[in-house]
Amino acid sequence: MKKTLFGIIALLFCTLASAQEFKINHGPYLQNMGSDEVTVYFTTSKEAFSWVEVTGDKWTKPQRFATMFAGQYNAYNKENRVQITGLRPGTKYRYRLVSKEITEYRPYKVTYGDSIATAWEEFTTFNPKQQSLSFVLMNDGHDKPQKVKNLLGKFPLTNVDMVVYLGDMISYYEKEEAPYYGYIDPSVEIFAKNKPFISIRGNHEMRGKLTRNYMNIIGCPNDRFYNIAYFGCTALIMLDPGEDKPDTQPVYAGMNSYDGYRMEQIEWLKKEAKSKQFKAAKNKIVLMHIPPIVTDDPNIPEEYTATELEKHFKPLFNELGIDIVISGHTHRHIVAEKGERGNNYPIITNDNEDVMLVNSNKDGISIKIISEKDKVILDRKFK
Ligand SMILES: [Fe+2]
CATH class of the missing domain: 2.60.40.10 (Immunoglobulins)
Known part of the structure; x- marks a missing residue:
């Protein structure tokens, strides 16, 4: 005793x-x-x-x-x-x-x-003379660190420049631990001490009382969640579409103003597109959590932002010669082919169970997608 x-x-x-x-x-x-x-x-x-x-x-x-x-x-x-x-x-x-x-x-x-x-x-450090860019991308992890680890193991990370998290890696930011538990700690364990990741916000990172702290714990160049980065012949355009439902939804308690914020990004991108670097970029890749295409019933509030994106961003992307848009959010693998709905570029929405390897170089853009269960979902050259 x-x-x-x-x-x-x-x-x-x-x-x-x-x-x-x-x-x-x-x-x-x-x-x-x-x-x-x-x-x-x-x-x-x-x-x-x-x-x-x-x-x-x-x-x-x-x-x-x-x-x-x-x-x-x-x-x-x-x-x-x-x-x-x-x-x-x-x-x-x-x-x-x-x-x-x-x-x-x-x-x-x-x-x-x-x-x-x-x-x-x-x-x-990155070498600006390097013409190719390669990255591993996943999205919609929703607080599942083991899944993040499993998916990170599908492609050899020594061969890529970075990892991209395309939003909704957590469900809510209510506890300080959430982003660390959801995907940052597993990243540190596997690669992030030695290789960078880019974290692009999904609508779920915008929910919870700590959401405004997100910019203090992930890289936000120019103090913005939307940005552009150039790697050799590639322009990587990272957008921040906001919440999925209208700003007036009672659950947002009058604290969101994403309609104007999306327009701010359109004006910014138009200006950026006039730069020499943008014009010289052979491959223009857009990364945005919500795809600029309606994938469900257009009458439900959850499709509000997709409708707005299709209305305002789709024509802009056509005008700017965007080569491909990569998104998540739908928890489904969907390929909207070039020309399918007035889009002059394919839109790939990645499933929440799959991981993607993107290679961009002077020969074009190739994408391979593998599921957590090792099934090859897609293996295509897009340009
Ligand atoms: Fe989402």
Whole structure:
């Protein structure tokens, strides 16, 4: 009896001790990878002062990078995003996280607690001379980390430039843990310490009381969820269609204004399309969670945004010479062929059970889709 009681007390003590342990509890994961920069994201279990040390190329001694604003380093925080700049294209670097717990932060006395220095990890910056782009893409994971891991295993990630998550990787953002549990932690485990992912919002990432924090934990170049990136001969256009139902739906409580936000993206894209880089891009790939085509009963509220996208974005995509649109959201594999509904480009909607490998180079765009059960769903060249 005494032994059992002692065991229970010891277990309780260990549990409490581990709950209070100072550690990196999420990450590091790489975001906003470019040819001369990358941003490292991670969280600590307690308030701390954290930075990233980088070595490689001309930096024989580790260089220290920390986030600073108006003369103060970011400190007494848990969520970290540290931008590493001054890198050279197509170059390999090593990095590690260093963090000092802050046990007390008084006006005239700061007390540090435990310190952490992680193992060194590697990354390689993008090479702008590289003409091809390849990425693995999945969507609609809805809080299923094991499925994310299974799908990530279908294509060798060493051969791709990055992974793209095309929305609804979580169902709601009500708890801080949701995005980490749903897909970020499995990504860190498998590739994201060394290779970047791009996360494009789905309508479900817009639900829940923490939704406005999403831009603090994933890369948002230019502080936007919609963006464009150029890789060799490819323009990757990432759009953010918003919720699926009208802004006036009672469940949104008057707090959404996606109609105007979609129009803002149209104006932005029209402007971007005038750039030399856009015009020179041989392959123009659009990534957007909700497909710009109605795939269900057009009278149901859930098809409102698809209807709007078909009405406003479809003609714009035709005008700009978009080569392919890749979407998710429907939980069905659908290929809307070029010309099927006035679209001068194919629209591929990826199922929630499948993973896609996209290769884009001067010879065109090829897509292979494999299901979680290893069935080849699609294997086609689209251009
Ligand atoms: Fe969705």
